[in-house]
Amino acid sequence: MSEKISEKMIGMKLPGGAKVEKVECDVPKPGPGQVLLKMKAASLCGSDLKYIYFEHTDKTGGARYDDVIAGHEPSGRVVAVGEGVLDFKEGDRVVVYHIQGCGYCDECKKGFYINCQQPERRAYGWQRDGALAEYMVADVSTCIHLPDFLTYEDGAMIACGFGTAYQGLLRANVSGRDRVLVMGLGPVGQAALILAKAMGAETIGVDISEERLEMAEKIGADQVFMGDDDAVKNVMDYTGGKGVEAAVDCSGSSIGRHRCLEAARMWGQVVFLGEQGTVTFEPSPLLLHKNLTLHGSWVTSVGNMEQLVEFLDRKKIHPSQIITHRYPLSETEEAYRVFATGKTGKVCVNMEME
Structure with missing residues (x-):
């Protein structure tokens, strides 16, 4: 039985100036080759802190958009699938590689979407809506199955830092x-x-x-x-x-x-x-x-991230052990404030705490 999906959702944006803006918006619908995720965990990254939370800058390539939902370390459950999706179904647990490239350049063919130089390149939470929301649309080419041993918080840790x-x-x-x-x-x-x-x-x-x-x-x-x-x-x-x-x-x-x-x-x-x-x-x-x-070395490839998931599952390692602070989505502003002190381990927004 399909899960009932809300029409509206809450998301968090980073307008700059060390502010977090709470917004209400429509729940997105997955297009061809996409899935809709019910977000379960999204951790905060130092790059968001440096380049978006304090001020929008362009020091590593690619404009940072003011009007997108923040967060590029997503982990969640599939609740709807778009046309042509074969590898994922409703109920699947996933971690999301946080960038989609053009798909046709040399780096994309290697799975290193991070290195894509084409205008089609879009990073979740930077140029497209990201993880700090109740729902997020993800391209299946960036989704990796999360084994039962690994928690949603583990998935968020894997998405970028690990x-x-x-x-x-x-x-x-x-x-x-x-x-x-x-x-x-x-x-x-x-x-x-x-x-x-x-x-x-x-x-x-x-x-x-x-x-x-x-x-x-x-x-x-x-x-x-x-x-x-x-x-x-x-x-x-x-x-x-x-x-x-x-x-x-x-x-x-x-x-x-x-x-x-x-x-x-x-x-x-x-x-x-x-x-x-x-x-x-x-x-x-x-x-x-x-x-x-x-x-x-800059981030990783989709293939190597999938290899990492298998490695962590085999070794029975929980990446979430480095989390020192957890907050519900409604307290994202406090999560960023504490993370900015530089005295934490990983800070995670856990949507299941609401």
């Missing part, structure tokens, strides 16, 4: 042979620690926040160090003077990025995940002479 961390670790080819340094222990850094550990690596976390160091210890980091002037020395001492096989910067800071290059061992892998900021370094001693490989 997917981003996973891609960075894939770039560094992390395995049980490695010691992995994660610089910056916000939500993406916490995800990187959890996933690196699950891949068999020994993990080291560094941050300037005592609260986030404590979080890292709770989720199983093998070692944590304060991000002060002794951070690199402490990592080098811990690794017997050799450094780490892989260093992942999730801080986006010049200091954090530089320290990753310093702490990486000869022939090591360094991955820059954190957005924004700059870095200046001497290539000869820090990169060339150490024979390092430096990777830039």
Whole structure:
């Protein structure tokens, strides 16, 4: 029996100026190749905080629209399907990859919709209505089945943060042979620690926040160090003077990025995940002479996100363990205010709390 769908719904928009605007609008209808989701969980992302919540900017490509419902970390249940949809049916639980590309460029063909440069590219919560609402329309090409073990909150964590961390670790080819340094222990850094550990690596976390160091210890980091002037020395001492096989910067800071290059061992892998900021370094001693490989990594592909879902299900890992604050949809404004303090883990809007 089909679920009764409301005609009107509540959604949240980010007009800028650190404001959240509650709106009432019509429940959308799915078109061909689309599904309508009853939203269950939507987590907040640092990129929304930087680029939309405070002010609408255009620093990473693609205009941010004032009039769309916010949120690009969606997880929900299918309640209606559009024409031609075969892979999903009413009642299916899904996580949504948060960008739809043109579908025909080289990057889209690889599943890296994030890298699409065509005008058709639309990100949920940025150029099209997103997750912070009672309902959301999603293209089936961006939907991934959520196994029973993983909760809707887990799905929201996967939709951006865990997917981003996973891609960075894939770039560094992390395995049980490695010691992995994660610089910056916000939500993406916490995800990187959890996933690196699950891949068999020994993990080291560094941050300037005592609260986030404590979080890292709770989720199983093998070692944590304060991000002060002794951070690199402490990592080098811990690794017997050799450094780490892989260093992942999730801080986006010049200091954090530089320290990753310093702490990486000869022939090591360094991955820059954190957005924004700059870095200046001497290539000869820090990169060339150490024979390092430096990777830039941005989000992930639909295929790799599906692989991540299978990996988490097999390893029985709940990404939602990094959530420190939960709010109902009606308290989205408070959720953003608390998230903006920089002292939280992941903040999640859980629609089932209403």
